[in-house]
Amino acid sequence: MSSAAAVDTEADLVCELDSVRGIVDALCSVRWKRFQDALVELSEHGIVIIVEETGCLQAKVYLQRELFIKYDYAATGRPRFGVSLGLFIDCLNTFSVHGRSNVLELRYPGPDMQLMLRSVDSPDACIYAEIRTIIPETISWDYNFEPAGSTPLSFTVKSAALKEAIDDLEWPGSSIQISLQPAPPSVIFRGEGHGDLQIDFNYYANTDLLIAFSCDRQVSHRYKYKFLRATTSNIPASVLKDNRGSKATIGRGGMLKIQHLVSVAKPSVPHPHIDSAGYQQPSRIAYIEFFVKPEVEESNADDD
Amino acid sequence: MKFKAFLTDNGINLLEKRILPALDKMGRVCHLYLTRDHAFFLHNLLSVDGVHSVAQFSKESLFHDYRISSNNDDRIAFSVDLSLLHRALRSVLAVRDSNSNALLIKLVKKLPPNSTQATPFLTFEARGHRSAVVQDVPVSKPLSRADVHELHLAVESCEQLPATLVMAPELSSLHSFVDGMKHVGDVMGVSVSKYGDLHLQISTSLIALGAEFRKLKVLGERADPVAEDNGLSAKTRVERGVQRGDAMSVQVSVKHFFKSLQCSLAKPDCAFFGIAPQGACLMVFFQFFVPGTRVTDKSFSLHCKLPVLDTGSS
Structure with a gap:
């Protein structure tokens, strides 16, 4: 748009994508409140968007370079900048609704360190945006997620079922206990507050629901309901429709990691490879990770 | 002050399917301004704020047997709730026998229940196969001569066209x-x-x-x-x-x-x-x-x- 030649040589990143809708879906899934600042990190592998809340909840969206139809990375080091997540999503939305297939170019930095976006599919109609970036406050506090032992403590459950379970637990409220036990292999969500509610996922009873399970000893931790809810509250409809699974892992100290896969395929191109685990061409998937810190516990004998 | 006309099929289609849904989004209430030759739906023309919109129809595009008379040069204007108008029209159409073809629209004064004062309505009348249906849409009192004049001027002022x-x-x-x-x-x-x-x-x-x-x-x-x-x-x-x-x-x-x-x-x-x-x-x-x-x-x-x-x- 502006003196293109000069900017081209200086930009850290110029990339193009053809599925704005999918990117919007992926970003929306980590938008749990109206005003959120996100940290964007660029690298030769792709773009990572990180959102945090009060040091107890962190979410990351991985947009690997394979998602882009063009990805020219020219920076040394890993440029980081802050941006308002809501504004970024609203802005992307105006590009995606433009009708028909549209190719969007992202460029960073602009002349004034902005994130520059523009549609590049039509020579006579151009939508463009310049989003002001902010200097990230501090270096994002990285969750050191380490496995809790030699056998991973994890389960994979249908995303829709996980969302439904967490939605249902709203009623008892504030604090939710998640337990994994090897015999019989099952995952138990338990909420105690205004009332008690317990939801059991039994591995043998319903292998369609609980797709995978790995646990060699009983473990149980409590998590704040509002943080658990944030992990599934904005899961895109496409994830539920594609019948995908979400993976939950409990790491050292009870740190809970929840992973979703969001399809960023162009809606016009149907993908033949959808099986029950929701597998698609890996290149058209954005990875979403949530990290939830457990509540400080008085007694937790089972974990180190 | 009298207004009475029959809606044509084309007019019904135009109003029900296209004009009323669009104008309703512009604002619920608008002025309906009727002259000897034209009918206008006008939004915000008498106010400073808001989007002014002017929808102008020749009488033939909506009506046949169009009759209007008033002592203000045969001009009548009043305000009407568009969503009510739209609803009334749809309800009349649902009952109407499409062969009978006569959908009458007229301005009347009626005594509403529990009231001693007659108020104006825009009334649709249609005859169905075995039944007849009447829909009364409440409208405002007719605008004063001065207001009608102002509406008229506002409609005419659109001559200041962009180059x-x-x-x-x-x-x-x-x-x-x-x-x-x-x-x-x-x-x-x-x-x-x-x-x-x-x-x-x-x-x-x-x-x-x-x-x-x-x-x-x-x-x-x-x-x-x-x-x-x-x-x-x-x-x-x-x-x-x-x-x-x-x-x-x-x-x-x-x-x-x-x-x-x-x-x-x-x-x-x-x-x-x-x-x-x-x-x-x-x-x-x-x-x-x-x-x-x-x-x-x-x-x-x-x-x-x-x-x-x-x-x-x-």
Whole structure:
């Protein structure tokens, strides 16, 4: 748009994508409140968007370079900048609704360190945006997620079922206990507050629901309901429709990691490879990770 | 004061399927202004704020056996709730026997229940196969002679036409684009140039979001694009155009702009944007073709006038 030649040589990143809708879906899934600042990190592998809340909840969206139809990375080091997540999503939305297939170019930095976006599919109609970036406050506090032992403590459950379970637990409220036990292999969500509610996922009873399970000893931790809810509250409809699974892992100290896969395929191109685990061409998937810190516990004998 | 007419099939279709849904989005209440030859639906013409919209119909496009009389040069105006009007019309149509063909619309005064004072209604009457249906839509008291005169002047004042009009890009995609823009800011800059450029931009402290459409069809004064402008940013191009006197820019409310685009519910064949002389307002004209042709249907017209926001500059 502006003196293109000069900017081209200086930009850290110029990339193009053809599925704005999918990117919007992926970003929306980590938008749990109206005003959120996100940290964007660029690298030769792709773009990572990180959102945090009060040091107890962190979410990351991985947009690997394979998602882009063009990805020219020219920076040394890993440029980081802050941006308002809501504004970024609203802005992307105006590009995606433009009708028909549209190719969007992202460029960073602009002349004034902005994130520059523009549609590049039509020579006579151009939508463009310049989003002001902010200097990230501090270096994002990285969750050191380490496995809790030699056998991973994890389960994979249908995303829709996980969302439904967490939605249902709203009623008892504030604090939710998640337990994994090897015999019989099952995952138990338990909420105690205004009332008690317990939801059991039994591995043998319903292998369609609980797709995978790995646990060699009983473990149980409590998590704040509002943080658990944030992990599934904005899961895109496409994830539920594609019948995908979400993976939950409990790491050292009870740190809970929840992973979703969001399809960023162009809606016009149907993908033949959808099986029950929701597998698609890996290149058209954005990875979403949530990290939830457990509540400080008085007694937790089972974990180190 | 009397008004009585039969709605034609074409008129019924036009009102029910296209005009009323579009105008309802513009604002629930509007003035219905009837003269010897025309019927007008008018929004906000007597107020300073808001989008002015004028939908004008020749009497033949909606009615047959059109009869009107008043001691004010046969002009009658009153305000009416469009969603009630739309509902009443649909309900009458549901009962009407389509062969009987007679859908009467008239202005009446009736005594509502529990009231001693007769109030005016716009009444639809239709005969079904075995039944007859009457729908009364409450309307305001007729406007005073002075107000009618003011409405009349406001309708006529649209003579201050923009020197240049550019044809809007495809309305549905423009509509969804502006729908997205609403979330980003409240004020939109609109520029129209003699080269056939239309530029929309929202600019806040956090974001500049815009769209530039070029090489659009131009009506009225036109100029050849300047070659040296080609490599420039959309914003600079507009600035240069304004300096040369080939472009005009105004600021309008995004909400107003979006509302005016809702007129696409009336299924116009195209739309034109223009800025009135001295940047007095932004005007949007919707063009309708005679079905199956590329000839403008002169029997009815629809346009909007968006007030310009005072930005304190220029």
